[in-house]
Amino acid sequence: MTATNRPASRLRAEGLTLSYDQRTVATDLTVDIPDHSFTVIIGPNACGKSTLLTALARMLKPRAGQVYLDGAAIASYRSREVARRLGLLPQTSTAPGGITVGDLVARGRYPHQGILKQWSAEDETAVVDAMRQTGVLELADRPVDDLSGGQRQRVWLSMVLAQQTSILLLDEPTTYLDIAHQVEVLDLCAELHAHKGHTVVAVLHDLNQACRYATHLIVMRPGGVIAAEGDPRNVMTAELVEDVFGLPCRIIPDPETGTPLMVPAAPKWYAPAGATSAETTGRTDAGDVPADGAAHDPAMAKTS
Template sequence: MTRLRADDLTLTYEQSTVATGLSVEIPDGSFTVIIGPNACGKSTLLKALARMLKPQAGVVQLDGKAITSQRSKDVAKRLGLLPQSSTAPGGITVGDLVARGRYPHQSVLRQWSAEDEAVVAESMRLTGVAGLAERVVDELSGGQRQRVWLAMVLAQRTPILLLDEPTTFLDIAHQIEVLDLCADLHAGGEHTLVAVLHDLNQACRYATNLVVMRPGGTVAAQGDPSRIVTAELVEDVFGLRCRVVDDPETGTPMIVPAARQKRARRGSGEGGSEDHGPVAVHEDAAL
């Protein structure tokens, strides 16, 4: 059974309808990446999956039950969220911030324990921030802060992790650092990851399951990137002429935009749609 799924959602944000009839299944144990053009509803879908946004219609199911009908603490023990932008309380240290991830496990009858201490320490070790435990979060670099926030989410000890644009505002080295960490967490076999990304090549490199959304909040394709990503799909969804070749490092699909002159000819009506070049690298696309 798929633990997390969305069925026939209608999603609105700031009084505008973002998506209608949107259905997505998150395969258990996958590293699912949601990608699509700006304003297509990627982050809105993630908010609905995280119970931060109530659908106008349809239902998000967690473990076979509507997520909106479940207690917040019960959901927080099974599903963790790294928001798109996070602000730490002024003066808080790394150790104290990561410790806040244990909040769902606290109650009147269960206070801070040796188990909580061990989980926090392990979360900081896995994310490479153990040596920063006494540092103030505001003093850290962008990459370090992102690792600290991820450590806090890990401290929740949830089997499902939702990451909303975890590489935003990071330089390329720190982007790869964070995505490598996510890939390591997924490879450990204990987590289902769902991330919203903007970079299609990074999505293809790291995702085991890719959800491609088009404007209007519909799903254009879903599945293994090597099976679904083609030049035709990229042009249909993003309006970008390109070639799809094998990434020389990983063998995953890599999108190479057409030269400016070719794109300009297409815009002026010259050349029709025949100038794609050798794009049939992944022929079994499911569009």
Template sequence: MTATNRPASCPATRLRAENLTLSYDQRTVATGLGVDIPDHSFTVIIGPNACGKSTLLTALARMLKPRAGQVYLDGAAIASYRSREVARRLGLLPQSSTAPGGITVGDLVARGRYPHQGLLKQWSADDEAAVVEAMRQTGVLELADRPVDDLSGGQRQRVWLSMVLAQQTSILLLDEPTTFLDIAHQVEVLDLCAELHARKGHTIVAVLHDLNQACRYATHLIVMRPGGVIAAEGDPSTVMTAELVEDVFGLPCRIIDDPETGTPLMVPAAPKRYPLDTDTDTGTPSTVMAKTS
């Protein structure tokens, strides 16, 4: 599929983009970019560094204004909505989130109710119930009175996700939600996202770096190459091939079935093996270091 248009056979979706030109820091990242996010999917966007993954996500969230083209939400240009209305329809977890010093978990999650507040509508029992339910879903309810600064990385990420869930939107955009987390906490956060998708029917769009995690969790995969070009998209079982990985990432590999899930598992080609140099004095082998240019 080209970057300029999506196939005519693609059905209408709640969130889509047409013919986007995106720039960041005076640099054009993508031209003629178009995507459709399938409703109720767990869509994962992957691609090499600086190919425009996060830039696309921020444009879908209306945090970045395209130089050309349009993002559409529920059939209307997203730019036509008021900010509060957008926040009632989709939630965004940015790549880097910083909590005010000393704020507690409960108070931070409560900020997710901002789109539902107004001059005539103050904090209500519905708001309280939404905050409690969001914290319960993410397993941080018992941390409600703890300062966010005191939490581990995995706990903090769950709290930020809880704040987004408190918005009570059915579309969640997550920009590298596993960044800076160890592998156990990465799996913890992604398992939670998968549960929200499966049990609650959320449409989730996440930018990830790990190809194997992307294939394990995604129901719809979007692969981007430098220049904001869509290299491939669809079900991971058909999209993820050794040829694609080498073409887009420059990495020779094999694709096998994940023994746990049956999803594609990317195994990088073995590194070049260097022969051992035998020490002529002792007759024992010594390691030969590869020369770098």
């Protein structure tokens, strides 16, 4: 099936113009989120990554263009119906004062409540499972105010998981987390995608984490322009990183996964431990062949 006759994805945006406080962030932005993908959006600061995500979640009304969810304009749905179909973890969240972890996570079940459907055993199971998945079950009776930034981030993620939506939008989900918990959260997202069929869309800053976990990568440049998108193995090149981020680098295979691994170029003044003055004198730019003409290790060569 070709791109021209492929069925439309569940979540897409066409011709968006997005603004904050009269400042236009993106113009004529079109994005198609592949179903059942782990899509990661990367780009330099202030390029419009989070703005795009909030528009996809109907938290920001476009000045022009339209977001479509399941074939209909997302603006045509009631809020509760949108919340049944997709969950959003925003970049910053504020919990009501004094609320406990368990009570906050339980709010993720709001879209499933109604006049004729009150709290049920199904709701209780969803909340407990969500807290267990993010490792905060033992914190259920603790006030959210008493938690560390990393613990709070996992609690907010629990609330989104408790919604039990098949589309998850996560704006910098690893914020405040140490490296071990970053990997745990991203592993969880990858599991939801791979084993449960969820469509996951995440904004990340770490390019290597993006390449390791994404099945579909969207690279944005300032002005809300899509610089490249597709499989990270095809998209992530040293030329792209330098063009979009202004960072000279090499791209090598990740020794664990084979996915692209970005290694920033060393500064000209850098001398490896134990190097002689003659060795450092012969160094030129980080990506160049040494002055003696010897080639670098092929495994460290740039890929195109």
